[in-house]
Amino acid sequence: MYVSRITTSYLNNSIISNINNNRDILLGMQEQFISGNKVNKPSDNPGAAAGIMNTNTYLSKMETYLSNVKGAYEEASASDSVLDSIITKLQRAKDLATRGSQELNQSEQLQMLGAEIEEIMKSVAQLANTQYNSKYIYSGINTKTAAYSTADGEYIYQGETSTAEKDQRFIQIDDNMNISVSPLGNDLFGEYYTDPDNPDNKIATGALGDLGILRDAMMAEPPDYETVRESINKLEDDVQHILTYRTELGNTMQTLTMMENKYEDLKISYTNQKSNLQDVDLVGLSSDLTYQQMVLQASLSVGQQMMQPSLLNYM
Numbered sequence: 001m002y003v004s005r006i007t008t009s010y011l012n013n014s015i016i017s018n019i020n021n022n023r024d025i026l027l028g029m030q031e032q033f034i035s036g037n038k039v040n041k042p043s044d045n046p047g048a049a050a051g052i053m054n055t056n057t058y059l060s061k062m063e064t065y066l067s068n069v070k071g072a073y074e075e076a077s078a079s080d081s082v083l084d085s086i087i088t089k090l091q092r093a094k095d096l097a098t099r100g101s102q103e104l105n106q107s108e109q110l111q112m113l114g115a116e117i118e119e120i121m122k123s124v125a126q127l128a129n130t131q132y133n134s135k136y137i138y139s140g141i142n143t144k145t146a147a148y149s150t151a152d153g154e155y156i157y158q159g160e161t162s163t164a165e166k167d168q169r170f171i172q173i174d175d176n177m178n179i180s181v182s183p184l185g186n187d188l189f190g191e192y193y194t195d196p197d198n199p200d201n202k203i204a205t206g207a208l209g210d211l212g213i214l215r216d217a218m219m220a221e222p223p224d225y226e227t228v229r230e231s232i233n234k235l236e237d238d239v240q241h242i243l244t245y246r247t248e249l250g251n252t253m254q255t256l257t258m259m260e261n262k263y264e265d266l267k268i269s270y271t272n273q274k275s276n277l278q279d280v281d282l283v284g285l286s287s288d289l290t291y292q293q294m295v296l297q298a299s300l301s302v303g304q305q306m307m308q309p310s311l312l313n314y315m
Contacts, residue, residue: 114218
């Protein structure tokens with residue numbers, strides 16, 4: 001009789017354990033159905049949970065780099081548009097210099113040409129002060145400062161002048177890849193202003209410097225035709241200098257396009273991996289839920305029958 005009671009106790013515990021197990025399975029399936037996720041806590045599936053965490057890390061990194069790449073491309077595109085406009089204006093200035101180089105022109109005509117050159121200088125400086133995303137793109141790391149100040153016919157660069165790598169503005173687009181999409185304005189467009197140490201001397205560099213010299217030569221009394229003629233080749237050199245950088249910028253934009261495509265593909269790949277680890281098949285799960293409810297109900301019914309008291313237990 002003692003052995004019979006141990007056996008009955010063991011049987012009862014086994015039935016209860018089976019019911020609890022079926023109930024836990026059903027609760028887990030219901031949680032998956034509600035959340036839409038196979039894994040709702042690490043203990044559900046430690047391996048899958050680790051895989052999901054790793055995938056989320058990669059996706060976050062891809063999103064950051066993809067955002068940086070898109071931002072860099074948009075800034076490069078804005079810069080390319082600026083350079084195109086400046087080249088057009090420099091070519092117009094070159095045409096004016098060609099017209100003004102003929103000494104048959106009267107002083108009044110040169111004055112008019114010089115006035116148009118001044119307007120071109122203003123336009124070039126205005127374009128060089130272009131902002132992208134509230135940042136001056138040709139000021140180096142001094143993005144809150146306009147690249148050029150324009151006053152009294154002088155065009156002074158106010159941005160970063162250091163060419164040291166630590167003073168450049170880079171955008172990270174990969175673990176070991178940084179890219180710059182805008183050069184220093186003074187290197188690309190130059191300056192034109194009065195030498196503070198010698199008021200009779202002008203500091204003239206780059207396109208703005210050549211435009212300033214051309215303007216002054218046209219508006220001088222009498223006009224300085226020789227300087228006007230010399231400015232033709234100088235302006236052509238300025239155009240070529242900007243074109244060279246524009247070509248480099250075009251190559252950079254191609255690289256950015258390739259990187260964007262790469263990250264878009266990786267994003268899809270990692271998203272699919274995460275989906276395989278995490279997302280449930282709702283149609284299949286719905287069927288499994290119905291089956292598991294039947295299993296639990298059956299285990300409850302059988303358990304109830306087997307665990308009913310019997311007089312034989314007390315004989």
